[in-house]
Amino acid sequence: MTHVVSESCIQCKYTDCVDVCPVDCFREGPNMLVIDPDECIDCAVCIPECPANAIFAEEDLPPDQLAFIQLNAELARADGWKSITKRKPALPDADDFKDKTGKLAALIR
Numbered sequence: 001m002t003h004v005v006s007e008s009c010i011q012c013k014y015t016d017c018v019d020v021c022p023v024d025c026f027r028e029g030p031n032m033l034v035i036d037p038d039e040c041i042d043c044a045v046c047i048p049e050c051p052a053n054a055i056f057a058e059e060d061l062p063p064d065q066l067a068f069i070q071l072n073a074e075l076a077r078a079d080g081w082k083s084i085t086k087r088k089p090a091l092p093d094a095d096d097f098k099d100k101t102g103k104l105a106a107l108i109r
Contacts, residue, residue: 001058002037003046004072006065008054009033010107011097014090017046017055021085027076028084030108031091036076037069051090052098078109 009032017033018026025039026046035046035055047055056062058069075081097103 001042002040002072003035003042003044004056004058004061004065004068005032005034006054006056006061006068007101007103008052008098009050010103011100012052012054012090012094014051014054014094014098015084015087016049016051018084019087020045020049024083024085026084027081029075029078029081032075032107033084034072034075034081037073038076052094075109 011031013028013031013033015033022043022045023039023041025036025041027034027036042057044057047057056065061069
């Protein structure tokens with residue numbers, strides 16, 4: 001099992017989780033982070049760090065977010081989605097978007 005970044009991260013991209021990850025498993029896209037399932041060691045230290053509550057253990061992922069298991073794996077290997085190892089500012093309107101739902105269409109690949 002691995003951890004998964006869910007829809008809540010889209011349009012937010014808080015990077016608090018990156019600071020605590022001991023294996024650098026996060027990948028950064030234009031408006032979201034994902035977790036590389038091949039790198040994640042299931043330590044769970046990232047979960048409480050996320051202000052958008054966007055990170056779940058795979059087995060705890062809400063049913064409406066199950067597609068994000070495959071999406072994280074796919075995007076972690078996508079061109080342009082590079083490893084992020086240091087915290088940086090969230091997107092400018094992150095606080096406005098962190099509690100919104102239905103953001104998948106806004107994902108920039």
